[in-house]
Amino acid sequence: MTAARTAPDILSAEFAANPYAAYRIMLDDTPLIWHEAMQTYIVSRYEDVARAFKEPTFTTDNYDWQLEPAHGRTILQMSGREHAVRRALVAPAFRGSELERKFLPVIERNSRELIDAFRGAGRADLVTDFARHFPINVIVDMLGLDRGDHEQFQKWYMAIIGFLSNLSQDPDVTAAGIETREELAAYLIPIIQERRANPGDDLLSTLCAAEVDGTQMDDEDIKAFCSLLLAAGGETTDKAIASIFKNLLEHPEQLEAVRADRSLIPRAFAETLRYTPPVHMIMRQPAQDVELAGGVVPAGSTLTCLIGAANRDERRFAHPDRFDIFRDDLPTDTAFSAASKHLAFALGRHFCVGALLAKSEIEVSVDQLLDAMPDVRIDDDVTPVEQGVFTRGPASLPVRFTPVG
Numbered sequence: 493m494t495a496a497r498t499a500p501d502i503l504s505a506e507f508a509a510n511p512y513a514a515y516r517i518m519l520d521d522t523p524l525i526w527h528e529a530m531q532t533y534i535v536s537r538y539e540d541v542a543r544a545f546k547e548p549t550f551t552t553d554n555y556d557w558q559l560e561p562a563h564g565r566t567i568l569q570m571s572g573r574e575h576a577v578r579r580a581l582v583a584p585a586f587r588g589s590e591l592e593r594k595f596l597p598v599i600e601r602n603s604r605e606l607i608d609a610f611r612g613a614g615r616a617d618l619v620t621d622f623a624r625h626f627p628i629n630v631i632v633d634m635l636g637l638d639r640g641d642h643e644q645f646q647k648w649y650m651a652i653i654g655f656l657s658n659l660s661q662d663p664d665v666t667a668a669g670i671e672t673r674e675e676l677a678a679y680l681i682p683i684i685q686e687r688r689a690n691p692g693d694d695l696l697s698t699l700c701a702a703e704v705d706g707t708q709m710d711d712e713d714i715k716a717f718c719s720l721l722l723a724a725g726g727e728t729t730d731k732a733i734a735s736i737f738k739n740l741l742e743h744p745e746q747l748e749a750v751r752a753d754r755s756l757i758p759r760a761f762a763e764t765l766r767y768t769p770p771v772h773m774i775m776r777q778p779a780q781d782v783e784l785a786g787g788v789v790p791a792g793s794t795l796t797c798l799i800g801a802a803n804r805d806e807r808r809f810a811h812p813d814r815f816d817i818f819r820d821d822l823p824t825d826t827a828f829s830a831a832s833k834h835l836a837f838a839l840g841r842h843f844c845v846g847a848l849l850a851k852s853e854i855e856v857s858v859d860q861l862l863d864a865m866p867d868v869r870i871d872d873d874v875t876p877v878e879q880g881v882f883t884r885g886p887a888s889l890p891v892r893f894t895p896v897g
């Protein structure tokens with residue numbers, strides 16, 4: 493019998509450089525870990541992570557300290573009826589006709605404008621010139637806020653995502669997150685009050701008017717939700733766009749298949765979400781002692797669920813370390829719904845509200861980027877590297893191409 497390998501440390505430099513090697517050890521040998529410095533239990537296997545997302549015993553009370561200081565109280569912390577009502581208030585804006593009619597033109601325009609800035613240059617960094625700005629610009633536009641404030645939003649966005657990823661609790665990063673909460677409130681509350689008086693055809697006005705069973709959101713609720721959107725809808729999609737291009741550029745035959753048949757973009761997106769999910773870990777707080785992964789996770793403790801590991805569990809996916817948009821164990825028709833087989837959008841009650849919006853953003857932007865860059869390739873002598881532990885994506889993605897026309 494071989495001795496079990498030591499449990500990897502998710503705060504170590506080795507883990508940050510290559511979490512996938514550590515995930516393999518966890519999946520094989522240490523499916524339940526106690527991390528002393530982070531004061532958290534950690535699970536990695538698909539079955540355990542999926543259970544933690546689906547069973548109500550695993551509450552989201554951890555967001556009281558993880559998110560509330562930066563955003564105020566948001567939907568992610570809610571449970572039971574309060575959560576169901578809040579979901580019913582916000583979800584319609586992000587699906588179906590509302591998404592198609594109002595927001596598709598916004599998505600197309602914002603993608604085109606960013607590409608226009610580099611389409612003649614023959615080179616671009618797809619992270620800094622495109623991915624980092626596109627989803628934030630879309631959200632600012634959807635909310636009907638001043639497009640001149642894009643840069644200000646970019647600053648708030650960077651402070652908020654810094655706060656959320658602050659696993660080692662750096663005090664300066666914490667302070668910047670809390671300051672952003674105050675600045676964002678000072679900016680947004682007067683605009684929300686204005687929209688209540690003079691509603692328009694924008695998302696902010698829709699949120700002000702939304703009513704379910706006699707319940708409406710107050711100004712603070714709406715401000716907190718907008719703040720959450722910057723992180724939940726910004727950083728995630730930012731990382732997803734960069735990752736889909738990195739994965740395709742590193743697999744040129746799959747890139748060419750997608751270029752030739754754009755209906756494959758959702759497949760490439762689903763496989764990117766499995767193989768390199770933007771959010772690698774999500775936390776939960778059990779309400780009771782729970783038996784999980786061969787041990788007991790006590791009531792009130794923090795449980796870290798490794799999405800990045802679960803998505804590479806060979807008990808669930810064949811050849812999990814292979815990027816293959818044609819794999820037959822990841823159906824695309826469910827990949828953007830709560831019946832999804834990958835766990836990148838979580839599962840259960842808190843399943844990502846913006847999954848269909850993210851799909852539209854990826855479909856439009858990948859299609860436009862492929863048109864603008866007919867022979868796109870990674871810049872000479874560059875090996876793109878992934879960065880981040882909590883959320884993860886390419887740090888930069890410099891490409892070259894022959895300009896069209």
Ligand code: HEM
Nearest residue numbers: 567568724725728729732770836837838842844845846850
């Ligand atoms: C590729 C892009 C995206 C990824 C990977 C992603 C991932 C996730 C995950 C993992 C959760 C569950 C969190 C938990 O259970 O603790 C979530 C929830 C959520 N996401 Fe996304 N997301 C993406 C895009 C978006 C977009 C574009 C929006 C904008 C509307 C959005 C808004 C939300 C909201 C509001 C929630 C909270 C839902 C609830 O608590 O009921 N996300 N997302």
